[in-house]
Amino acid sequence: MKNFSDKEVRWGILGVGNVCEVKSAPAMNLVPNSRLVAVMRRDEAKVKDYALRHVVGKWYTDAQQLIDDPEVNAIYIATPPNAHLELTRMAAAAGKPVYVEKPMARTHGECLQMIDVCHQAQVPLFVAYYRRALPHFVKIKELMEAGAIGEIRSIHVNMRQVLEPEIITKLENNWRVDPEIAGGGYFYDLASHQLDLLDFFFGKVTHAAGFSGNQAKAYTVEDIVAGSFVFENGVLGTGNWCFTSSESAEIDETVIEGSTGQIRYATFGKGEFTLIQDGKEPQLLQFELPKHIQQPLIHSIVDELLGRGLCPSTGISGARANWVLGELVKERVS
Structure with a gap:
C-alpha cells in the first residue's frame, strides 16, 4: 500500500442511494479524522437533494470528476454490483483507496480483477461486510x-x-x-x-x-x-x-x-x-448497535489508512464470499 500521508480521510461517494441515507455515509462525519466532502449520482436532481439534506459541499453527476477532485482522497463505491469493477479501476488509477459495497462484485472473477488493479496501483481495497465489526x-x-x-x-x-x-x-x-x-x-x-x-x-x-x-x-x-x-x-x-x-x-x-x-x-x-x-x-x-450500522467498520478503515489499526474486511476476504456464492448456485435444478 502506498503511504497515506494525509492526516484526514476525505470521502467521496459514488452512488448515493438508500444505503447512504442512514447505514453508511453519515458515519463518515462521526469518525475522528474523517469527513464526507463529495457525492455523485447520475440523476442531477437526486444528487443535489442528497447533498443539500446531508450538508455535503460538493456534488457531481460524473464519476470521473468526483474521483479526480483533489480534495477527495478515499472513494466509497455504493452502486449496485455491476459497476463495482469499473469504478474500482478508475479509483485505483487515481491512487485513491477504495471502499466498496457488498456483494463485492457479480462474480468471483470480477472480484479477482478488482484485487489485482488495486494491488497494481498499491491502494487498499475494503468491502462493506460491516457485521465483522459489530x-x-x-x-x-x-x-x-x-x-x-x-x-x-x-x-x-x-x-x-x-x-x-x-x-x-x-x-x-x-x-x-x-x-x-x-x-x-x-x-x-x-x-x-x-x-x-x-x-x-x-x-x-x-x-x-x-x-x-x-x-x-x-x-x-x-x-x-x-x-x-x-x-x-x-x-x-x-x-x-x-x-x-x-x-x-x-x-x-x-x-x-x-x-x-x-x-x-x-x-x-x-x-x-x-x-x-x-x-x-x-x-x-x-x-x-450503532444508529449508522457501518460506523464501526468505517472507523476501522479510517484507522488503517491513518496507520493506527487494521480493517477486518478486505478485498481478499470479500472475494472469498463471492467464490462460495458461485459454488453454491452452480448446479441449477429445474
Whole structure:
C-alpha cells in the first residue's frame, strides 16, 4: 500500500442511494479524522437533494470528476454490483483507496480483477461486510476462541423469507433480482453477509457445493439454494435459503454447534445471540448497535489508512464470499 500521508480521510461517494441515507455515509462525519466532502449520482436532481439534506459541499453527476477532485482522497463505491469493477479501476488509477459495497462484485472473477488493479496501483481495497465489526459478532468470535462451547463441530444457516408482492409489481426496478446487475438474486444480496460472517469466525471455505432452483417463477434467478461447505480448519457447514416461503416459516438463524455447547444468532436481527453451555441455563447476550450500522467498520478503515489499526474486511476476504456464492448456485435444478 502506498503511504497515506494525509492526516484526514476525505470521502467521496459514488452512488448515493438508500444505503447512504442512514447505514453508511453519515458515519463518515462521526469518525475522528474523517469527513464526507463529495457525492455523485447520475440523476442531477437526486444528487443535489442528497447533498443539500446531508450538508455535503460538493456534488457531481460524473464519476470521473468526483474521483479526480483533489480534495477527495478515499472513494466509497455504493452502486449496485455491476459497476463495482469499473469504478474500482478508475479509483485505483487515481491512487485513491477504495471502499466498496457488498456483494463485492457479480462474480468471483470480477472480484479477482478488482484485487489485482488495486494491488497494481498499491491502494487498499475494503468491502462493506460491516457485521465483522459489530459488537455481538465480535463477542461471538471471542467466546468461541476462548472455548466457551468447546471444539466447533458444525454450522447450519437457515433462512426463509416470503415473496413480497412488491417484488413482482416493481420487478423492472428491482436490480437485486437482475443477474446482469446483481450477479444473482436475494441469495447473493443476503447470504453474502452470512457467508462472509462465517469466514470472519472460521476462516476461508476450501470446498463448497450446492443446488439452486427457481420454484416460484416470479423472476429468472434462483429463489432457493441448498448446499454444504468446508472451512480450512475442518469445520463443516450447511445452509438452506428459500425466498418464497410461507409467513409461518420465516426464519433467519445460524446455529454453531460445539462439543460442549451451542451459539444461535440472527444475521439480520438485533444485536443479540443465545449462548447455550452444557449444564447451564441458556443466556441471551444483548448489545447496543450503532444508529449508522457501518460506523464501526468505517472507523476501522479510517484507522488503517491513518496507520493506527487494521480493517477486518478486505478485498481478499470479500472475494472469498463471492467464490462460495458461485459454488453454491452452480448446479441449477429445474
